[in-house]
Amino acid sequence: MEILVCAKRVPDTSENEIELNGDGDIDRDELVYSVNEADNYAVEEALEIVERTGGTVTVVTVGGDEDEEILRREMAMGARQAVLLSDDAFNGSDGRGIAAILAAFVKKGHYELILTGVQADDGAGQVGGMLAAMLDCPFASLVTSIEVLGGGKLKISREIEGGNKEINEIDLPCVLSIQTGINEPRYVGMRGIRQVASVPIPTLGKADLGVNGYAGEAAARVKRMDYFVPPAGKGAEMLTGSQDEVIAKLIDLLKAKGGLQ
Amino acid sequence: MPRIFAYIVHKAGVADDSAAELLAAAAKIDAAQSPTAVVTGHGADLDAVCQSLCASFREVWRIGNESLAYPNAELVRKALAAVVPAGSILLVPHAHFGTDLSPGLSIKLNAAYVPDVLDIESAGGGALKMVRQEFGGQVSAHVRCDISSGAVINIRPGAFKPAASPPAGGQVIDQSARVGVLTCGRRYLQTVAAETGDVDIKKYPALVSIGRGIQEQDNVSIAQELADAMGAAVSCSRPVVDAKWMEKSRQVGSSGQTVKPKVYMACGISGSFQHLAGIQGSPFIVAINKNPKAPIFRVADVGIVADLLEFLPELTSKIRGK
Numbered sequence: 001m002e003i004l005v006c007a008k009r010v011p012d013t014s015e016n017e018i019e020l021n022g023d024g025d026i027d028r029d030e031l032v033y034s035v036n037e038a039d040n041y042a043v044e045e046a047l048e049i050v051e052r053t054g055g056t057v058t059v060v061t062v063g064g065d066e067d068e069e070i071l072r073r074e075m076a077m078g079a080r081q082a083v084l085l086s087d088d089a090f091n092g093s094d095g096r097g098i099a100a101i102l103a104a105f106v107k108k109g110h111y112e113l114i115l116t117g118v119q120a121d122d123g124a125g126q127v128g129g130m131l132a133a134m135l136d137c138p139f140a141s142l143v144t145s146i147e148v149l150g151g152g153k154l155k156i157s158r159e160i161e162g163g164n165k166e167i168n169e170i171d172l173p174c175v176l177s178i179q180t181g182i183n184e185p186r187y188v189g190m191r192g193i194r195q196v197a198s199v200p201i202p203t204l205g206k207a208d209l210g211v212n213g214y215a216g217e218a219a220a221r222v223k224r225m226d227y228f229v230p231p232a233g234k235g236a237e238m239l240t241g242s243q244d245e246v247i248a249k250l251i252d253l254l255k256a257k258g259g260l261q
Numbered sequence: 262m263p264r265i266f267a268y269i270v271h272k273a274g275v276a277d278d279s280a281a282e283l284l285a286a287a288a289k290i291d292a293a294q295s296p297t298a299v300v301t302g303h304g305a306d307l308d309a310v311c312q313s314l315c316a317s318f319r320e321v322w323r324i325g326n327e328s329l330a331y332p333n334a335e336l337v338r339k340a341l342a343a344v345v346p347a348g349s350i351l352l353v354p355h356a357h358f359g360t361d362l363s364p365g366l367s368i369k370l371n372a373a374y375v376p377d378v379l380d381i382e383s384a385g386g387g388a389l390k391m392v393r394q395e396f397g398g399q400v401s402a403h404v405r406c407d408i409s410s411g412a413v414i415n416i417r418p419g420a421f422k423p424a425a426s427p428p429a430g431g432q433v434i435d436q437s438a439r440v441g442v443l444t445c446g447r448r449y450l451q452t453v454a455a456e457t458g459d460v461d462i463k464k465y466p467a468l469v470s471i472g473r474g475i476q477e478q479d480n481v482s483i484a485q486e487l488a489d490a491m492g493a494a495v496s497c498s499r500p501v502v503d504a505k506w507m508e509k510s511r512q513v514g515s516s517g518q519t520v521k522p523k524v525y526m527a528c529g530i531s532g533s534f535q536h537l538a539g540i541q542g543s544p545f546i547v548a549i550n551k552n553p554k555a556p557i558f559r560v561a562d563v564g565i566v567a568d569l570l571e572f573l574p575e576l577t578s579k580i581r582g583k
């Protein structure tokens with residue numbers, strides 16, 4: 001099966017405290033970036049499907065030169081190919097614009113299965129569902145397992161509320177958004193990254209893809225105006241002092257609130 | 262202002278609490294307008310929901326179809342695309358079903374899409390100004406949405422406070438005939454209930470809950486020792502389960518367990534809304550986090566800025582010493 005995985009480079013929230021600068025934007029100078037967590041699970045899932053049933057894995061991202069690093073990382077994991085979709089005309093696209101760029105790329109290939117992450121850390125959990133609608137193929141979100149049934153079908157499980165799971169059958173070609181925890185992504189060492197350091201990564205732009213009018217800033221219907229620090233709400237009472245003092249206060253509170261049996 | 266519709270999620274003939282929240286959100290867009298409820302389903306359950314909604318909506322659009330008896334988002338999307346007029350604003354609760362339904366629906370309706378909206382600050386000039394959160398709630402953002410071609414807007418559960426409103430005395434309008442035969446490439450087979458684990462975290466009066474801040478599997482024992490000293494159980498956030506450090510049955514949140522302890526100690530948990538959704542009954546929340554700006558401090562009763570790997574063992578030994 002030919003599988004396409006859409007991946008995005010995002011500031012890694014487990015590595016960073018997100019700080020704002022004076023202009024209502026995120027201070028990006030010291031941010032550590034990495035591949036979006038759910039997308040890494042999606043690549044691992046694609047690799048495992050191909051190991052079981054044959055095929056190839058291609059990873060694609062819409063972005064700029066700086067985003068190549070995540071494509072190389074996913075190639076080091078085992079993806080056969082990676083493609084960068086990049087053009088000044090793509091700047092300022094909203095989720096619909098990104099989905100339209102990806103849809104134009106998908107239509108140039110023969111992918112049977114397209115995987116995205118459930119949600120990007122800075123995103124909205126929208127690109128996968130929009131992409132499927134543009135391609136007129138079935139979609140399922142929050143996927144937590146995939147079994148290839150043959151006959152052009154998959155059996156999938158989806159996460160629903162309360163930790164329950166929903167089992168579905170879905171026809172290929174389809175788009176699935178992959179939830180974190182679906183597998184155990186393999187480790188990528190520096191050596192693996194070095195091995196793919198000079199593999200060329202093709203870059204395709206607007207003219208190569210024939211993207212429709214949804215891409216780019218002028219077509220965006222949804223725009224972020226600024227970032228701001230959310231109101232403090234009621235706010236916690238902060239316990240301060242030496243560690244011994246803090247612990248003594250905490251133990252008193254735990255006793256009073258029924259936390260110590 | 263365009264016409265506003267509210268998509269009603271329901272189960273066993275009863276509308277979800279989100280219905281009233283969608284009404285509150287609609288009032289922030291256009292207080293002069295009475296929004297229209299849209300309900301999909303089948304049979305007696307559907308009729309019961311539609312009837313009950315007449316108390317709060319002036320118009321209730323009923324879309325009945327045998328294939329909609331189970332809410333398969335692929336089919337519901339097709340039904341709504343056939344019925345909701347172009348250019349409308351459709352409000353949907355941002356829970357598991359809404360995230361499955363809405364992105365694709367916005368494309369089929371040629372409408373804009375904004376997910377997980379916490380507030381609507383202004384409406385006018387063909388646009389809405391709304392508030393969202395990014396990076397797990399670490400920062401908020403104002404978002405401007407052009408609604409000149411309509412919009413699908415997913416509303417964060419719990420963000421809009423329902424207001425008491427006079428009885429609407431609404432009527433049910435059947436739109437089923439506009440839908441036709443519904444088919445799709447994704448078929449629902451069955452629901453599998455959540456696994457129960459060795460420890461039932463719902464039964465404990467106090468929980469020591471660990472998040473990504475616990476850093477590695479070997480450190481889980483630090484939390485277990487504290488829990489043992491307190492007579493509590495260890496629960497956790499999703500990344501701990503994703504990493505296979507604890508069983509799924511220990512996960513608190515919208516895709517895990519809902520717990521109602523007296524005391525909840527969030528250790529190395531940032532405080533995402535999906536996690537907080539699993540904490541009910543207003544327990545006394547203690548947050549221990551090394552980042553003084555972590556969102557968990559906005560909801561906790563008591564906060565301690567500390568490295569949990571140092572702090573928890575000290576706390577354990579002091580509790581044991583008492």
Ligand SMILES: Cc1cc2nc3c(=O)[nH]c(=O)nc-3n(C[C@H](O)[C@H](O)[C@H](O)COP(=O)(O)OP(=O)(O)OC[C@H]3O[C@@H](n4cnc5c(N)ncnc54)[C@H](O)[C@@H]3O)c2cc1C
Nearest residue numbers: 472473474498499514515516517529530531536551568569
């Ligand atoms: C559809 C969907 C459903 C979801 N369902 C759930 C759910 O049911 N439950 C759930 O929990 N999440 C759920 N999530 C994930 C959720 O969005 C967050 O990603 C998750 O809750 C973050 O977990 P965390 O707080 O442990 O990790 P992070 O957000 O990474 O926070 C880690 C925290 O630890 C602190 N820290 C790090 N090291 C230390 C240290 N040494 N000492 C003290 N503090 C430290 C950091 O400052 C940070 O605040 C869901 C997501 C989606 C998209």
Ligand SMILES: Nc1ncnc2c1ncn2[C@@H]1O[C@H](COP(=O)(O)O)[C@@H](O)[C@H]1O
Nearest residue numbers: 006062116117119120123124125126127
């Ligand atoms: N710029 C992008 N390039 C490639 N894939 C993307 C991009 N943005 C989002 N995606 C995919 O869509 C998923 C959901 O992103 P979002 O809708 O932005 O939350 C991500 O997990 C990726 O798989």
